Amino acid sequence: MRGGGLKTYAVIYLIFLYAPIVLLPLFAFNDGTIIAFPLQGFTTHWFAELVRTEALIEATVNSLFIAVVTAILATCFGLFAARAGTRHRFPAKAGIMGFIMLPLVLPEIIVAVSLLVAMLQVGLSPSVWTVIAGHVLICTPFAIAILNGSFANMDNSLEEAAIDLGETQLSTFRLITLPLVMPGIIASLLICFTISLDEFIIAFFLSGNEPTLPVYLWGQLRFPGRLPVIMALGTILVALSILLLITAEYFRRRGLRRAGLKDTGGFL
Amino acid sequence: MGLSTRLRRAARTESARGLALVSPPLFYALLMLAAPLGTILLFSFWTQDFLTIDRTFTLDNYREALSDPLYGELLFRSLRIAGAVTVVTVLLAFPIAYFVSFHVRPDRKSLWLFLITIPFWTSYLIRVFLWRVILAFDGPVNGTLMGLGIIDEPLSWILYNANAVVITLAHAFAPFAILPIFVSLERIDRSLLEAARDLGENRVMTFLRVTLPLAMPGVLAATLIVFIPTIGDYVTPRLVGGSGGTMIANMIQTQFMRLNNAPLGSTLAVIAMLSVTVISVALILLTRRWTRGPR
Numbered sequence: 001m002r003g004g005g006l007k008t009y010a011v012i013y014l015i016f017l018y019a020p021i022v023l024l025p026l027f028a029f030n031d032g033t034i035i036a037f038p039l040q041g042f043t044t045h046w047f048a049e050l051v052r053t054e055a056l057i058e059a060t061v062n063s064l065f066i067a068v069v070t071a072i073l074a075t076c077f078g079l080f081a082a083r084a085g086t087r088h089r090f091p092a093k094a095g096i097m098g099f100i101m102l103p104l105v106l107p108e109i110i111v112a113v114s115l116l117v118a119m120l121q122v123g124l125s126p127s128v129w130t131v132i133a134g135h136v137l138i139c140t141p142f143a144i145a146i147l148n149g150s151f152a153n154m155d156n157s158l159e160e161a162a163i164d165l166g167e168t169q170l171s172t173f174r175l176i177t178l179p180l181v182m183p184g185i186i187a188s189l190l191i192c193f194t195i196s197l198d199e200f201i202i203a204f205f206l207s208g209n210e211p212t213l214p215v216y217l218w219g220q221l222r223f224p225g226r227l228p229v230i231m232a233l234g235t236i237l238v239a240l241s242i243l244l245l246i247t248a249e250y251f252r253r254r255g256l257r258r259a260g261l262k263d264t265g266g267f268l
Numbered sequence: 269m270g271l272s273t274r275l276r277r278a279a280r281t282e283s284a285r286g287l288a289l290v291s292p293p294l295f296y297a298l299l300m301l302a303a304p305l306g307t308i309l310l311f312s313f314w315t316q317d318f319l320t321i322d323r324t325f326t327l328d329n330y331r332e333a334l335s336d337p338l339y340g341e342l343l344f345r346s347l348r349i350a351g352a353v354t355v356v357t358v359l360l361a362f363p364i365a366y367f368v369s370f371h372v373r374p375d376r377k378s379l380w381l382f383l384i385t386i387p388f389w390t391s392y393l394i395r396v397f398l399w400r401v402i403l404a405f406d407g408p409v410n411g412t413l414m415g416l417g418i419i420d421e422p423l424s425w426i427l428y429n430a431n432a433v434v435i436t437l438a439h440a441f442a443p444f445a446i447l448p449i450f451v452s453l454e455r456i457d458r459s460l461l462e463a464a465r466d467l468g469e470n471r472v473m474t475f476l477r478v479t480l481p482l483a484m485p486g487v488l489a490a491t492l493i494v495f496i497p498t499i500g501d502y503v504t505p506r507l508v509g510g511s512g513g514t515m516i517a518n519m520i521q522t523q524f525m526r527l528n529n530a531p532l533g534s535t536l537a538v539i540a541m542l543s544v545t546v547i548s549v550a551l552i553l554l555t556r557r558w559t560r561g562p563r
Binding site for chain 1: 282283284285286287289290291292293294296297300301302303304305307308311360363364366367368371378380382383384385386387389390391392393394395397398399401402408439442492493496497499500501502503507517520521524525530533534537540541544
């Protein structure tokens with residue numbers, strides 16, 4: 001059967017997709033300093049060493065701070081844009097929305113160097129805040145994509161009913177709109193957090209002497225002796241990302257159920 | 269009628285409210301995207317004079333970028349690698365999108381899509397680095413192939429060259445290609461396929477004459493969404509590309525961070541963006557003509 005052949009291909013493709021992630025924990029728990037087969041034995045030594053590395057802890061704090069602020073700001077911008085995009089007609093709408101979504105396809109190196117040059121021109125020195133500025137820019141399109149779904153699925157008449165029953169614009173938003181799009185907001189927060197946590201290029205150019213986790217990781221890749229520790233760190237990061245994604249997906253589906261819709265696909 | 273009432277009335281109109289709502293993200297994008305892009309455009313016409321920037325308008329950078337064979341080769345190599353990555357990624361992705369859209373039970377579709385997108389959300393840096401491990405001289409690919417007796421000595425053409433860059437990027441951008449194709453396949457009215465079969469077309473012809481043309485918007489979107497970012501990829505060429513796999517982004521970074529020549533770096537960035545834009549527009553126009561095509 002045709003579907004059978006395709007299914008075999010799909011499974012092989014999934015193995016290709018998951019190969020790097022599956023290898024990661026193997027090396028993280030491997031009792032050997034060389035990242036190669038055959039494996040030597042089981043150890044948690046590399047994880048213990050992570051906690052003792054002070055620069056790593058600083059980088060983690062920077063990364064978490066950047067990711068939290070980015071997630072909140074990008075989701076706020078996403079709310080504005082998604083609301084305007086799904087509910088209103090205004091001049092040059094396609095152009096404006098396209099422009100806001102542009103960072104999604106723009107090569108990251110272009111975003112990074114142009115931001116760096118512009119910021120140095122106006123006298124801002126690289127710091128966690130410049131990284132946040134860049135991350136908000138690239139996360140907003142993702143937030144919009146997720147929130148567009150939430151707003152498009154919402155029944156217009158619910159808001160109209162609230163206004164007719166004497167609620168103000170603001171209280172309608174708080175009492176009706178916000179609860180209905182809340183699952184989308186949570187999914188957007190989690191996705192933006194994940195993107196910011198993993199983003200490298202913009203952080204590489206804009207973090208100055210306040211490195212984020214990926215920037216720290218990049219610096220460590222040069223030292224072969226540090227690689228097992230990097231694998232341990234990678235394992236934690238990947239596990240965290242997957243956990244956040246599953247949570248985001250759970251909220252996105254709950255949002256769909258609340259809107260009484262059938263699930264049609266993933267993010268984007 | 270006073271000015272304030274007129275303003276208030278205007279503010280109540282549909283389009284004014286829409287514009288007001290969209291203005292915060294729009295303003296942010298103008299400030300953080302349009303202004304910086306304008307700045308590098310400006311910089312590309314200036315020159316670096318040791319530690320200061322000479323702000324007289326000149327085309328010297330463009331002349332240097334276009335006449336020095338090094339930059340030309342890097343740009344063409346980037347376009348070639350990005351082109352190869354795009355073709356490989358889209359060709360590998362299409363059957364998956366087709367499988368999920370046509371052969372997976374509707375209630376299982378989102379699970380499949382979720383499985384496909386998970387690896388994409390994990391640390392890019394770590395994934396690329398692990399490809400270096402996988403493709404290495406003593407890595408699992410060579411180990412398996414030698415263990416099976418397919419090859420006698422480790423393959424050397426799979427790491428530290430353009431091939432490694434293509435493999436790694438095809439992996440990194442897989443979901444970007446699968447999702448748009450999947451969406452366009454989902455939109456195809458299944459009764460059209462039945463009609464084609466009823467009218468005597470076989471499966472292959474139905475696919476070629478009905479499914480594929482209708483999926484073209486998705487394929488085009490996938491092509492662009494893979495092609496444009498891969499041109500500017502920095503991490504993959506650095507980690508697995510060796511000297512033969514270096515791309516334009518690596519040179520842009522070198523100009524900015526190592527050689528302290530922001531104007532020339534800006535020029536290279538502008539040229540890279542222009543080439544991407546020209547190729548993308550050409551692709552869109554070509555696809556439009558092809559899908560309208562002879563009737």
